Amino acid sequence: MSIEPSASIISSSRPERILLAREVAESVLAKRVISRLPGVPVELVDDHQDPLRAKVGNSGLETRSRDFSAGKKDLLLCRYKGDWLRACPGTNSHVCCNLWTVNPGEGCPLDCTYCYLQSYLKRNPTLKLYTNTDEMLGAIEQKVKAEPSRFFRVGTGEVIDSLVWDDLTDSTLELVPFFARQSNALLELKTKTANIGNLVDLGSRYSNNTVVSWSVNAKPVNFEDESATASFDERLLAMAEVQEAGYRIGLHFDPLIYFSGWEDGYQDAVREIFEVVDPDNVAWVSVSTLRYKPEMQEVMETRFPESKIPYGEQFLAKDGKMRYVQPLRLKMIKFVWHQLKQVSNTLPSYMCMESPAAWRAVSGGAPVAGEELREVFTRKGRLNIIQPQGSEL
Amino acid sequence: MNLPEHIALLSPSKNAEVALLELARQIANRDELEIQEVLSDSYILEVCSREKLGRKDKLKLVRAKLEQIRFPLLKDLESRLERCKKAIQKELGLTLELPAQLEGDTISLRLKFRSEVDVLNASKKLGSLAKMDQTKEIFSILSGEI
DSSP: OOOOTTHHHHHHHOOSEEEEEGGGTTOHHHHHHHHTSTTOOEEEESOOSOTTHHHHHTOOHHHHHHHHHHHTTEEEEEOOOSOSOEEOOOOTTSBOOOOEEOOSEEOOTTOOTTOTHHHHTTTOOSEEEESOHHHHHHHHHHHHHHOTTBOEEEESOSSSOTTTTHHHHOHHHHHHHHHHTOSSEEEEEEESSOOOHHHHHHGGGSGGGEEEEEEEOOHHHHHHHOTTSOOHHHHHHHHHHHHHTTOEEEEEEEEEOOOTTHHHHHHHHHHHHHHHSOGGGEEEEEEEEOEEOTHHHHHHHHHOTTOSGGGSSEEEOTTSSEEEOHHHHHHHHHHHHHHHHHHOTTOOEEESSBOHHHHHHHHSSSOOOOGGGHHHHOOBSOOOOOOOTTOOO | OOOOHHHHTTOOOHHHHHHHHHHHHHHHHHHTOOHHHHHTOHHHHHHHHOSSSOHHHHHHHHHHHHHHHHSHHHHHHHHHHHHHHHHHHHHHOOOOBOOGGGOSSOOBOOOOOSSHHHHHHHHHHHHHHHHOHHHHHHHHHHTTOO
8 A cells, every 4th residue: 555645645735825924934843844834825913812812702503603614714824822741731630641732833634523622712813833943842851851850741732732733844854853762751742643744854863752643533534524534544654664664653632422333443444553563662542531621512413413423412511511421431542542552451441531430440540650651641850762673863 | 393192181281291392302302303202202202191190100101211321321320329229228227428419429428426446337338338238339430431
């Protein structure tokens, strides 16, 4: 099987218009992105704020949904003026995996039906890329160096797909070598694309402190509800290439979706992934089920009338999110967990945003930082990160 | 969207009407049916035509049926758990309290004692409770063994 790794993704993610904040018009990154989107009109704007923010603020559901869709057509290039490195907010009364997040942009053009950004970014729907990435790296370095005894697992995939714009920005060409130099920090790039050209080009020289993670799902979910992402098979090929290039792989079976035939779907997914991925090369696997804020129910129904996800058996759980009833959640997580442990009993698996009760039911206890989960749950202590052969660090 | 005549004749309140239509709408979207088809389910038609049943009871059964169609797994779990609780209540006189909305893995039981004999009797009942199939089934359901 051979594919052009990112061809389908680039075409579906191409914005219809670039909004260029005047203050960053001369930035290297802005010029690079514009030059790689020939034919896409560029409009200079004075404000770095989301142009749809004011409009969306007091609008009703239909307008909000329409504006959220409209936000996917524009790409705003601007400066980020907030705190770069932040602890992942997690969720109330659920076990958190201690991820730090840094966002080189905001919003995702892939537009999966169940995407939580539809509520999380409801007032800021325009896609954004921040051009002051030098400040981002500076902020990370300052934080990481100030606390040398603390371990930082840093993800760029909280409010944006880590790789979706990488062919436009080359951001991984800076990020990956930067993290390779850190002694107490690890970068997680999380994606649903096959946009791995830069990672493969960088190769094993800098791959020691970067984990390339894929959100994965059963093929029917991928087909029905992730239509603008790389297909399951495209992701598998990308995993193989990235692994070959020397990176460790992360996997996120998240969100598990209940559908007729879900057991076969997820069993096949696990099997096919591990026909390609070496379990010993997996940094971590997370498993969790569908969850979203109640306000997203109607947004999903309005924006994706064909999707069956809003009509699953979710209800308002005690953390204020719509979730499947707990026995069903646990059944699904246990099933996938079991499939993973059959592949390798030492596969570092954890649950994202699940309750202590779920941990007891699935893994027999709270997430004790066993050796295989040390990278995920450790807060302190320097990791003995192995330098790959041929490293130029 | 209006309710079909067999339900409209039951004169539901405005809130009840909205709730019935919303359940029917979600089922229709999920199962690719017309809302009217959902509301004309054979059981619903049969309930509405029962002569000896009052208007409110008919509405209650119609709503329960729609909820059962909309949330089949949840309703099945609830009814299984309810059966277990009733069996335990009948056998031992103990009323178990399940975690709210089935979120959690802990069941509660409140006991009162007036004497050491009561304590002894309660301990025997707890011993019996631990051995009942229904107790096992409750814990199985809560831990996802469904």
